[in-house]
Structure formats: C-alpha cells, structure tokens
Amino acid sequence: MHNAPPGRRRPTPAAGVPLIDGIDKVTGRARYTADLEHRGALVGRILRSPVGHGEILRLDVTRARRLEGVVAVVTGEDCRHTYGVLPVAMNEYPLARGKVRYRGEPVAAVAAIDAETAARALALIELEVRELPAHYDTASARAPGAVLLHEDRPGNIERAVHHVFGDPAAGFATADLVREACIDCAEVNHAQIEPHAALAEYDPQTARLTMQSVSQVTFYLHLMLARCLQMEESRIRVIKPFVGGGFGARVEALNFEIVTAMLARAAEGRVLMELTREETFITHRARPQTSVRIKLGLTRDGRLTACECEVVQRGGAYAGYGIITILYAGALLHGLYDIPAVKYDGYRVYTNLPPCGAMRGHGSVDTRHAFEVLLDRMARELGLDPFAVRRRNLLVAPTRTLNELAVNSYGLADCLDRVEEASGWRGRRGHLPRGKGLGMACSHYVSGAAKPIHWTGEPHAVVNLKLDWDGSVTALTGAADIGQGSSTMVAIAVAETLGVPIERIRVVAGDSATTPKDNGAYSSRITFMVGNAAIDAARRLKKLLIAAAAHKLGEDPENLDCLGGLFGSTRATQTTLSFADAAKAALVNEGTLTVKGTFTCPPEAQGGKHKGGAVGSTMGFSYGAQVVEVSVDEATGRIVVERVWIALDCGFAINPLAVRGQIEGSVWMGMGQALMEETRYLDGMPAHASLLEYHVPTSVDSPPIEAYIVESIDPNGPFGAKETSEGALAGFAPALIAAVADALDVDLDQLPATPDRVMDALVARRRRQRLQHQPAGDAK
Amino acid sequence: MTAPLPPFRVLRPQAIEAAVAAGAAPGGARYLAGGTDLLVNLRRGLLAPAVLIDLGGIAEFADIRCTDQRTRIGSGVTLARLATDPAVGARHPALRAAAVAVAAPGHRNLATIGGNLCADTRCIYYNQSEWWRRANGICLKSGGEICHVAPEGKRCHAAFSGDLAPALIALDAVAEIAGPGGRRRIACADLYAEDGRAHLQLGGADLITAIELPAEPVRSGYLKERVRQAFDFPLAGVAVALATETGRLSMLRVAITGTNSRPFLVENTAALLGRAVDEELLGQLDKLVQKQVRPMRTTLTPAGYRRIVAAALARRLLASLGASAAASVA
Amino acid sequence: MLDDGRSTRGKRILRVRLNGLWREDAVADNQLLVDYLRESVGLTGTKTGCDGGECGACTVLLDDQAIPACLTLAVRCEGRSIETIEGLAAGGRLNRLQRAFHEHLGTQCGFCTPGMIMAAEALLRRQPAPSDQQIREALAGNLCRCTGYVKILESVRAAAADA
16 A cells, blocks of 8 residues: 655646646647548448337338448347446347337447438338337336336336445434435436547458547446457457546447447448437436435434435436446445434336436435435524534544445545635625525545456556656556546656656556556546556656666665656765666666556455445545535526535645646536536437537536645545545535525425526415415415 | 538528529528528528528628617627627617627627527427437427427417517617518518417518617616526517606517517506506516416426516516616606 | 539539638538538547537637637638637647646646637637636637636636736
C-alpha cells in the first residue's frame, strides 16, 4: 500500500495543471470517433423495432440486400450469443432474436456505400411482428398475470434484494419521531454531447478486427466483441479515440458497437456507424425511474435510530447493470452517517422500455435524495438545524459499516463546516424574504468498486512505464480518459513520484494493442486504482534510475533522490546528474526499460459475505456537503437556483484544477436532474429523444457554484486521494427541495421539480391551509 | 453525417416578383427565410419540397425604416437585429422582448421576423423523426387519419409556438403580403386560423414582405414561460400593449402564443377599459385568459399548467405596465 | 438566371472564404454547411451533437456572426466568410480564447468546445468586455454537459481580460 502523501511536494503547480490533451481540444484537432479518417468506409444504419413487445414473425432482408450499393445486411440470425454486464445476467442480443422488447430495439442493420443508400435499404426490410401486451410501468409489469418479458423472471422481477442490518424495530421503538415519505424520481439520461459512434474494420486476409468507439470500457467491449462474434480475443484490437463525455452511458458494451463489428465482418471492410441523437437516447442505459418509500427514526436531539427503505426501479427491457444498480441503492444507505439499523428492500423490474444502466452516482442518487429530503422534513418538525442533525450522526474513521463497508477516511465534518460558513447559513437561514430559501444535504460515493465485475484474480489496475534512450517516459494505461482528465492524473502521479516536470511524461491510453488491460472509467475507480498503479510503476522506475545514477556518481543509492529532474545526493549538492544522463546510464546492459506498477484491493476491502455484499465496497468514500439557495416564483412555479456552495472530501487533490471541474460538473448535473431533466415515453415511444425535449440546462439556467476541496488524506489513496467526480451529485436535489421548502413551505415529492409540479404543490398547500383555517363545523 | 436532407433545388431570386413567380410555379416550392424552423423539419422528413426559394438575396427585405407614423420592418430582418435595434427597442418593447426570447443567439442570427411569423405549429407527436411517427402511427398533421392529442376529434391541435406573433398582434401590426394576385395588407391578428394543420391564412405562393407597426406610443411587453430559459419554445407566451389616460386604461390588447393552434388576441378586454389597474381588474384579465386559451396535450408539460401560467403572465404584465403607467402620470 | 452556377450533376460551385482563404468546391443544393465542412473539406473540429439546431456544437462564424452550421445550407454561404475552430490559431499559435479555455479548464471532454469557443469569439468581437450575464446569454445556445459552465465563464472572462 502506498499510504504516505508525498509531503505536499509539488513539481506541478499548486493550482493544478491543464489537461495534457487540452490543446487538442481547444484547437479542434482532437479526433472523436466520427472525426476519424473514414474515406471509403461504408455507412452503417440500424433498423429498429416499431413496437414495444412482440414476436418477430418475419424479417425479410432480401430486397435490401439486392439494392445497388448495399454491401452487407445483418440480423439476429447473425449472432446467437448474448451480451451484457454480469456473467450471470447477459440476456440481450445485439440484434433482436425471436422477440422485441422495447420500441427502438435494434432488429437489423445495413452497411452501404453512402447514407442515402443505407436509408433506402432500411426502408426495404420487411418486418412482421405479432404484438404482445407491453408493460411500460412497474405497476403493470408486476401485476398478477402480467406477460413476462423474460420467461425465467417471474413477476418481471430482475432482482429482489432484502437486506436487514441491526434491529430496525428496536431502533424505531427508541425514536421520538418516526416519519415516512414516498419520493418519486424520474428517469434521466446522461446526454453526453457526443452522440454514439463506432468505426470498425475487418481484414479478411488476417481475420482481424479493429474497433474504434466511444467506449468508457474498452476491455469490456473487447470481451463482448469476442463473445458475440465468436472471435479469439487476440484477433481483436479496441482503440479509444477522444470521447465526448460518458457519465456512465458507455460503461458497458453497447448494441451498436457489436452491430458495427458484425457489419464490418460481413462486409469484409470498414464501417462507420453514427447514431442520431434520437438513437443515442434510445440506447439509453441511464438512471431508472425510481420510487422510494423511506422511513426514518430520530431522537428528539436528532440522533438517527433506524432506517427502512423500499426501492422500485423501472429497469427497462434487459438486465444490463440492473442487479448492481438495485444493490447499490441499498448498500449506499450506509457509509454516510452512523445508523444503528437499516432494512432495505429493492426491486428491479423489467419493463418494455430501453434498458437502464449506470449513470453518475450509480444507484445511490435517488435513495440518497429520498433519505435527505425526509431527514430535512423531520429536522424541521423537531425544530432542529439541518447541519446539527448531520453532525449528530457522523461516523468516526476508520470504521466498518453495518454492511461491512470499510470507511478509512471521513472528511464530512469539515465539509459541513466549510459550506455552513461560506453560505452564511447561520445569519441568513430563516431571514430571507418570502420566496427565497436555503437548503442543504450531504452525499458520498465510492472510489472504485473493490470487487470488479469480471473477477479474474488479476490486479485491479496495471500501468506500464517505458523509459527509452531519449530520456522520455511513456506511461501506458488502458484507463479511458473521457474528459475527466485521467490521463493528466496519470502524468502527474508519475511526474511527482519520479521528481521530474510533467512535460517529460507522455501518456498513451486506451489501445488494447499497446496499453495494459484496464477495467475502464466507471465507479470512479481510475484515480484511486490507476493512480496507485502509476505511483507503483514510477517508484520501481525511480529505483532503477537511482541505482544507475548512484553508480555513475559513485554515491550510495540510499542518499540519492531526484528533484526537479536532477539526480543528486540528499546530503551534498556538488555533483548532480541530469535525468537524461541517468536514463542513459540505466539503459546500459539493459536497453529500453519497461516497468510495471499494479494496484490490488485486499480481500478485506471487498465487502460483506452476504449476497450482493461486494456492491458498494470500496477502498475509500468521497464525502460532500452542499448548500443551495433558490428563489421560487409563486405565480409561475419556476425555481431559480441563485447559488451553490459545495465542499467535497476527495482525500487529496492530485490536480486541484480538474477536481474543481469535476465537483462543479457533478453538482450541476444534479441540478439538471433536480430541476428539468426527465425522459418520457408515450406508449413506450421516447418523446424526449432530442436535446430540445430533454432539457439539459443552458448557461442562463446555471448558477455560480463555489467549490471547496476538503483533504482528509485517505490512508490507501494515491497521495491520499479519493474520488471526486460523483460524490457531489446526489446532494444537490435534496438540498434544492429543502431550499424550496424553506422558501415557501411546500413539500415536493417528485423529481424533477418542474414549474408545473411546483404549482401543483402550491395549490395543494393553499387547499391544506384553507381547510386548516375553516371552522370544524364547516368542513364537509 | 447520419442522414442526408431530402433532395431539393435552391433558387435565389433577387426581387420579390421573381420570388413569388417561383413560389407559384407547379411542383411544390417553399420559401426559405432563416431556415431555423424549416431545415429542422426537412431533416425530420416532415416535408419534402422539390424547390426551396432562398429569400436571402432580396435586398429590401433587410430594411428597417422608422417614420413619425410607423415602423416598417422588412420580413428578412433577423431576430438578432430586432433584439438590438435601438429604434425598435424604444418604440416597441414587446417586440424586442419577444425577439430576445426566441431559441438561442445562433438561431437568432439566422431567423427572421417573416420566418418566425410563418413558423409551423408544433406537437410532441409531430416534431419527431420519421421512424418515430411511423412507429406511433402517422398523425393527422403528417397526413394520417388520427390526431393523437385528441383522437376523437377531427382537427389537428398542434400549437403555434412563435414568439413574435403575439407581440405584433398586441402592437396592432399589419403584414404586407406579395402574392400571385398582387400585394395586399393583412392585420397580423388575421394571419392565423385555429387549425394546427393549416394555421396560416396565406396561399402557398404568398410571401410576407414587411411588417408595419403604428408608431404612437403604447406601453408594451412580452413574457414567456418555458422549462429552460433559453433554447425552448413557449409553454405560453403573452404580449400586452396598453395606454392609459389619467391613470385609467384607455387601450388594452393582450395576445397569446403557445396555447392554441394560432396566436390570438384575447377578446372582451373592452370591459376592462376606463378603469385603474388594480387587483380586481387583474383578476378579471386572469379569468378572460383562462377561459380563452385552449392548451392541449401537445407538449410534455401538462396543458393545465399552460393555462394557469398564461393567465399568470398576462396578469404580471398588466400589473407592471399599468404600474409604470401610473408612475409616469404621478 | 435563377440557378446560375449549377453544374450538370446536381451540384454547383460554391465560392467561400474559409478561415481566411478563398476556395471553390462542388456542393449539392441540399448539403448542410456542417456536412460541407466536415465531409467535403475535412474540417472535423466543427461537431455534430444533435439532429438539428439543439446543441450548438456546430457553431461557426458566418461573416463574424455565430450560427449553427447544421441549420445552414452550404449554398447560402456563397461569397461569404466562414470561420471555424481550425482558423482561430493563426500561425499555429492559440488565440486568447483557446489559451484561456485550456488553462482554465473551460474544456473537459472537449466535444462542445469548438462551438463554444466560436460563440465566445463572436461575443468578444462585438463586445470586448462583456459582463457575466452577457457571457451567459451569448453562450446560451451551446450545451455543455461537463463543466456546469463555471469554468467556461472563467475562461471567457480571462480571455476578455487578455485583450
């Protein structure tokens, strides 16, 4: 374990460093998948199911195949192998076989010489479907007699989870106040600005496939390509070009990626598949519509005594990440506060809608929202300050939660102090004019799943460093930089460990032909795991360099160090050796040096022994507290977010500039979900499938966000660092709802808090107040 | 690129007469102004004209002329220019406010006043891709048999969603039309009919050439409710123009967009004249608006909200314009 | 006379000043400016993020004005000046907005960045010292999913101060 922070020694500027690939982005040189050279490539297009649930009676592609300019047509007949996430729950075909289960499900695909021809070919495919009853909501899917989407899942339940830790009944018995709330959170989507795209090339001479795609998880994509195309893994190469955001949209192999590869193989050539924005929305895999029933017990002075929570997620038509999402939703009730007893019942339900998946804050966001909203209401009822209630229930690190999650560092108390002070909470709360309000909430998230999806016994992360005769250090990592700055983080970790300026480091990332396998950009694992592996590799390389430099300088290696790119004695300073010369010395008799660093989570960090106990386990939780200030227009119901103060305990900020960027972005994404983002289906048709109907907030909808970094120095994190990209998200919506309650005394039970819902709540409040003021005899 | 536009030829006439002649030629032609509405609809396969007549080459369309009697705005004047022209802003605040409220800055650099007046009506069942509309069953407006918004009815309920029309209607503007039969003038309020499929009272070759507004001073304003504060069509948009004499309303025109298939002038406001703007008056306007708007399920936001918010905006505008009128009297 | 310049194969010769240099290309009447730039010229810095006019990723300058290239026919640009992100770094040196977006992390995934910078460039040309509200309004048609616009605002502010 690399547990000591490097004494805050920073060859890199304290404010942080710009992204090492930033110049490519601001000049337009950065090539995203659709920008890759594709002259002569065929155009791929997908035919999608018009119905929500049905048996495919006939699929005739003869006429499409005959059309001049069409080179390949593929259908479900061309792939008899399922794909998915968990090895036990892969129940999806890249192209539907036998049945279609949601409107928009891929059924067939063509590769043609141009877009016009591809469109004409799709129109020539004949599809006949016998419609089955479709279930577009969880109640209908769970009702007795509902048609099953998957024969092996009775009641259309993909997974039911029942976990009890501690003694909830005893906990509620000791409470002074027990309250319950039913909170409904709409389905939302990642809406990364880059639409999905893939470029696949199949060489029939060598029987090799090269895949370039928007993936966050090139390794998992590689696995699924091999599985679905029945190719040897070694014949496949997966490359990640620049990726225009992910947020979880691309943390599993996606149907269009496999379909593009199928087309390339069938066409024996190169196929570029660009999905429309509508298709990108239909591909979905985002946060499900979630109904939460939550019950909390509090003592008069704000001590939590018990929590009971039931979660129902509308999962869509296939498994995807579903089992993991429903487990996360319960597991992360733990780890933020000290709660003596927790009961959790979760139901992941199959419905005839596009499959849900992982999205920033995976699994935790909607349950955290419900928890914090209810806690705020109960604090008001008891006349307690919301900050005081949180402080009453803090954990003390190191500790293990009831469900065996390790909490090794815990900066929540500092986060609370920072935002309470910065927002002027004490002087302002309760003194704002009518229509204005302040609210607060807390949240947390994992720094990488301690147990990966595909458990192979390998380390959790591997980084290679190559040192060559020119004195350059190349870091090779499979970690997918999707804009979060992970390649820059690797460069900093290596540079700081070696003691050289960051300019000496090059990072090559995300190419299965050259970089070591990496599980990818999900569950906020990269900084913690890949960062530790990078430090490990740099330490090994440094050891070799110091030995060579010591030999050259005639010094004892024990007394040598590298600072600012110069090797010199830690005792005397008269003789130094440049990094380039040390490198040359190290290569004598060895040639080009390649060293490897690894990181492995120890078994004791991998969660409890109960079923599903691995989900939620991590080496380190990030912690956040935030305050949101709103104005609410009573005449129109419109909420304006005036300002946000957020403090996040990220352990240690390896690149403070990027850390702030991640905190701001995640808070803002929470705002979108809280205020206006929502996917909506009309009889299963995605009515939101454009950036006009799916409301991503614009610059004029977005408030100033003041981000504060709290550094608790995690004992296991790289330089003490933990995750920073997800933990702040879940706190926004409950802080907003609390602020609206503070402003107008209305309780909102639904997300997003759109103007119409606010108006409904205001009308309900007025009705309630009228009834309260009527003399009892008048009430009829 | 994912899908090409349907094939068409582009003509670029330099004079109004040539444009109208091209518009009247058989074979199906459409006028192309800024293109921010038409090209989106072409991309979605909502229409496929054989010819687009690009109006960008007609020089006089880009003029704004102000005289003591009137303001004359060429139909090709962009919304960006309307939003920044000092004379327009000073004389017709509602028009300026409406122009600023449209879409986003990039669109406003392309979009024109004429194009905004002639924008197609919108509906959640209509403004979708071809795949979507086919999968869902082609709607009345797309040439099908059924309106998904009101399946039992016979008409299309798509909502007019332009922002400029209510401002121009409230400001009593007149549109100059060039058509195969020559030139004519129509009050902006009379350009529209309550039919989502045929909301424009213009022939296919008719072309709005200019808009004229009376220059006499009236107070005016425009307010728009939408989910996002940019890049969004109105759930309801309300324009109010009024004049007062000794603190009492002497003229009041209220026009609304986003709730019906046409932008319309609220009727029966005459009863409010001669009175001071007070709570009772505001309440009466609120009732008039709620009674006359007809929002349907054409947006994802519930229709009931659009009704309430239209009234709330009308009320708010009347209150603020009435108050500033009172202040200037005092 | 109306369809002057049309060749026989349904294309016509388009003459535009692209990033400062005049050039001529054959384009079809139904070709969008964004596809002309990306597919015909190979300037892939201009991005496509939506199905038409909904995200701003394709923002370019047409005679100094920021416009969505996905809602503009290429043939309508005849004789006019078009600037894309590739034209901003004169002589290979970053312009002030590019430098500021890089140094202040106004870019994360980078996909909205070219359009965002072009919209900001149009703003600074007509308003060299914009207020925060003016910056927000000028960029309201450019969606970003990474930054919450916080560092984008900082970047534009810094670039304006760098005049």
